[in-house]
Amino acid sequence: MSQSDVRLRGIQKSYGKVHVIHGVDLDIEPGEFTVFVGPSGCGKTTLLRMIAGLEEISGGTLTIGGESVNDLPPSDRGVAMVFQSYALYPHKTVFDNMAFALKIAKVPKEEIAKRVNAAAEILQLGEYLQRLPKALSGGQRQRVAIGRAIVRNPKVFLFDEPLSNLDAALRTKMRVELATLHRSLGATMIYVTHDQVEAMTLADKIVVLNKGRVEQVGRPLDLYNKPASLFVAGFIGSPQMNFITGDFAAQRGATTVGLRPENLRVQAGGPLQGTLRHSEKLGNETFAYVNAGAMGEITARMEGTLPLEPGNTIELAFAPEHLYRFNADGKSI
Ligand SMILES: Nc1ncnc2c1ncn2[C@@H]1O[C@H](COP(=O)(O)OP(=O)(O)OP(=O)(O)O)[C@@H](O)[C@H]1O
Numbered sequence: 001m002s003q004s005d006v007r008l009r010g011i012q013k014s015y016g017k018v019h020v021i022h023g024v025d026l027d028i029e030p031g032e033f034t035v036f037v038g039p040s041g042c043g044k045t046t047l048l049r050m051i052a053g054l055e056e057i058s059g060g061t062l063t064i065g066g067e068s069v070n071d072l073p074p075s076d077r078g079v080a081m082v083f084q085s086y087a088l089y090p091h092k093t094v095f096d097n098m099a100f101a102l103k104i105a106k107v108p109k110e111e112i113a114k115r116v117n118a119a120a121e122i123l124q125l126g127e128y129l130q131r132l133p134k135a136l137s138g139g140q141r142q143r144v145a146i147g148r149a150i151v152r153n154p155k156v157f158l159f160d161e162p163l164s165n166l167d168a169a170l171r172t173k174m175r176v177e178l179a180t181l182h183r184s185l186g187a188t189m190i191y192v193t194h195d196q197v198e199a200m201t202l203a204d205k206i207v208v209l210n211k212g213r214v215e216q217v218g219r220p221l222d223l224y225n226k227p228a229s230l231f232v233a234g235f236i237g238s239p240q241m242n243f244i245t246g247d248f249a250a251q252r253g254a255t256t257v258g259l260r261p262e263n264l265r266v267q268a269g270g271p272l273q274g275t276l277r278h279s280e281k282l283g284n285e286t287f288a289y290v291n292a293g294a295m296g297e298i299t300a301r302m303e304g305t306l307p308l309e310p311g312n313t314i315e316l317a318f319a320p321e322h323l324y325r326f327n328a329d330g331k332s333i
Contacts, residue, residue, distance in 0.1 A: 270317030
């Protein structure tokens with residue numbers, strides 16, 4: 001499998017007078033799994049589609065494998081994209097869906113059969129090759145869509161929320177399969193998702209986008225442990241980090257402090273006091289939603305169960321090293 005780097009320099013996108021991407025610089029190394037995350041409308045899909053060649057680039061340069069591709073059509077960029085909707089041909093069999101792009105490219109028949117069979121083996125689709133897409137499950141259809149990308153032996157794989165149409169159990173299974181696929185192919189992959197767990201578990205590198213700009217780039221655990229800003233701290237991690245302002249923050253030399261739900265514990269006399277509003281008991285863990293008066297609403301995650309009822313007083317403590325501090329500009333201190 002070929003591996004290519006992807007480099008973005010000052011990439012911009014405008015639709016008429018509306019600027020949606022404001023000069024993105026980004027380096028994606030050969031073989032790297034890069035995930036774009038950010039709130040709805042931040043420009044993840046637009047950026048991916050510009051790399052694919054499906055959206056014109058309004059400014060800046062894009063290179064793939066060292067070659068400027070700004071003016072190349074999608075088919076000449078050596079990229080293969082997998083869509084959320086799968087976009088399979090309904091009247092073609094699984095084999096023909098996977099073979100189609102190769103037929104168009106006039107690849108010899110034997111070579112097509114070899115590549116389709118190899119991809120089908122990797123994706124465990126061998127027994128379905130003569131079926132039509134309508135006779136497949138959602139997960140199998142998504143595997144065909146991925147197979148269609150694999151047979152083209154692209155320099156770069158692009159994924160646009162590929163698992164979001166699948167139910168929770170299948171998502172988990174496909175997530176593990178994608179990670180395994182990346183390891184076995186060693187290909188460069190760029191992936192857009194809304195899903196925290198997908199971003200944290202699949203990525204070598206996460207790119208957090210905010211209103212058409214790169215907010216922070218880093219390895220998943222670096223973003224989790226050392227978010228550069230309030231924005232990233234609030235975006236990476238689920239449930240979301242608690243933010244507290246006012247005196248509690250000021251005493252700690254910040255305008256806002258952050259505490260992750262998993263870093264809070266019940267402790268008599270703890271510095272965070274409130275009333276338990278609701279608790280969610282999942283068996284192995286419990287989420288406590290606490291009304292902490294002037295400090296606002298605080299979420300705590302506890303191992304096991306919590307022997308408290310709504311309306312009870314709850315006191316929470318944390319270790320000092322788990323406190324995140326932010327200044328008035330929202331930057332980490
Ligand atoms: N054809 C268009 N004309 C004008 N604005 C557009 C067009 N396509 C997208 N946009 C705007 O560009 C911005 C980025 O859209 P994009 O789809 O890339 O966001 P996203 O981060 O992928 O969002 P989501 O997570 O909701 O899919 C949005 O504000 C959107 O309204």
